[in-house]
Amino acid sequence: MTDIARDPAATLPETTSRSLFQLAALRFRRNKAAMGGCVMLVLIALFSYLGPLFVPHSYDQVFSSYVTVAPSLEPRPDEASLKDAMQGVATRARVNLDAFDVTGQSFTATVSAEDPIDPRTTRYFDRANEFDDTKVVATEKDGRVLKVEGKVSREYFLFGTDPNGRDLLARVMLGGQISIAVGLLASLVSLGIGVLYGATSGYLGGRIDNIMMRFVEILYSLPFVFLVVVLVVFFGRSFILIFLVIGAVEWLDMARIVRGQTLALKRREFVGAAQALGLTDWQIIRRHIITNTIGPVIVFVTVVVPKVILLESFLSFLGLGVQAPLTSWGALISEGANNIQSAPWLLIFPSIFFVATLFSLNFIGDGLRDALDPKDR
Structure with missing residues (x-):
């Protein structure tokens, strides 16, 4: 004979009560638009x-060579723009640009003038946003021809x-x-x-x-x-x-x-x-x-x-x-x-x-x- 007298409370599943705040939080999490707004x-x-912290530029840093530049995923300047930038630097330095070549992240250039060129002319190259660490590697014709080398400085402007x-x-x-x-x-x-x-x-x-x-x-x-x-x-x-x-x-x-x-x-x-x-x-x-x-x-x-x-x-x-x-x-x-x-x-x-x-x-x-x-x- 089986025992049918059992405690009814023993068979009931255990339930946990929720506070008003928990109920409100549960309703809020079910609102997809609100949760999407929180994520956004x-x-x-x-x-x-x-x-x-991950952007190399500061909000007040001015790039005089890149005024009103359109957004792009490519680094600037491109190969075609570098020679124009170098010609502009040579004009400001009052020298003639005889040769210019870019290899990877480095450049070499040959400049000349009628009179001997002051080696400090390399400061004109470093003032441009496109070039950096410019130095004289060779001097010819009693200082009237200089061969310089440096690094090409490329910048990303995503916006x-x-x-x-x-x-x-x-x-x-x-x-x-x-x-x-x-x-x-x-x-x-x-x-x-x-x-x-x-x-x-x-x-x-x-x-x-x-x-x-x-x-x-x-x-x-x-x-x-x-x-x-x-x-x-x-x-x-x-x-x-x-x-x-x-x-x-x-x-x-x-x-x-x-x-x-x-x-x-x-x-x-x-x-x-x-x-x-x-x-x-x-x-x-x-x-x-x-x-x-x-x-x-x-x-x-x-x-x-x-x-x-x-x-x-x-x-x-x-x-x-x-x-x-x-x-x-x-x-x-x-x-x-x-x-x-x-x-x-x-x-x-x-x-x-x-x-x-x-x-x-x-x-x-x-x-x-x-x-x-x-x-x-």
């Missing part, structure tokens, strides 16, 4: 911040160069650093001011809330560009001023959103329980109100960051952004727009990274909104 944003950040002869690849990387940094820092400034201001206004309510919101509306009425121009006139253009000004304007939207959330939260039971326990208003705001508005705030920050990047680009387009030789994507786009017919790559490359960053942040914001939406739980 990480790749752009790595390109901007780690890319300069081309700008009208000043600077590598566009290095400048796009620098522009990404500044645009992303301004977007994040200005968003943090708006986050800190807006959350605290909105939570305080919504929780205290009454006349204090009315006064604080009227102050916000007064600031809304001030023209943003006029405010930036006034601050730039008084303090000059600087990187710190840009994100402080943008953050000091963007906190207005954050304050209104947090205030609306606070008005709904302060009537909840846990707030009444905290008041019954004797917590002060500041303790309730800090421990219960602000912590429970994190979800909407995080979603809104992902919207603020691309908006701040757009504002910074707009200021750089007007000439109120960072000062040269520093640059940003907005400044590069402005310069590319002025040269779109003669050098379209100056506009195409920074615009690609700029648009990809904005799309990635928008996809991430949509994914966070869907993951943190209480109606989907």
Whole structure:
């Protein structure tokens, strides 16, 4: 006879409970567009911040021989351009170019003149971007003929160069650093001011809330560009001023959103329980109100960051952004727009990274909104 009396609990499979954060993270990972935006944003950040470590050119290095050069995967100069470059060097040195030959990464040249040639003439060769380590190997006809040897210096310009002869690849990387940094820092400034201001206004309510919101509306009425121009006139253009000004304007939207959330939260039971326990208003705001508005705030920050990047680009387009030789994507786009017919790559490359960053942040914001939406739980 079999024993049918068994413990029902012993046959049930073990289950693990998940927190609200784990459930939100699971929903976010299932959103393919949001995950694609995260991957794209990480790749752009790595390109901007780690890319300069692998690029031999600095953002302010000028190549006078390669002004407004088109993008290419081939090294520059090519075999056909080297002789023209050597002829230009000989003309500047006031000598005649009799022979020129390139073998691999080395060159040999024969120059002559009516009078004896100063051996220090080799400095003209080294000043050119195409040649390096030039030295005299033979002297003929009482110094009127010199045979020189040196190395051919080849450069890669994958994104081309700008009208000043600077590598566009290095400048796009620098522009990404500044645009992303301004977007994040200005968003943090708006986050800190807006959350605290909105939570305080919504929780205290009454006349204090009315006064604080009227102050916000007064600031809304001030023209943003006029405010930036006034601050730039008084303090000059600087990187710190840009994100402080943008953050000091963007906190207005954050304050209104947090205030609306606070008005709904302060009537909840846990707030009444905290008041019954004797917590002060500041303790309730800090421990219960602000912590429970994190979800909407995080979603809104992902919207603020691309908006701040757009504002910074707009200021750089007007000439109120960072000062040269520093640059940003907005400044590069402005310069590319002025040269779109003669050098379209100056506009195409920074615009690609700029648009990809904005799309990635928008996809991430949509994914966070869907993951943190209480109606989907």
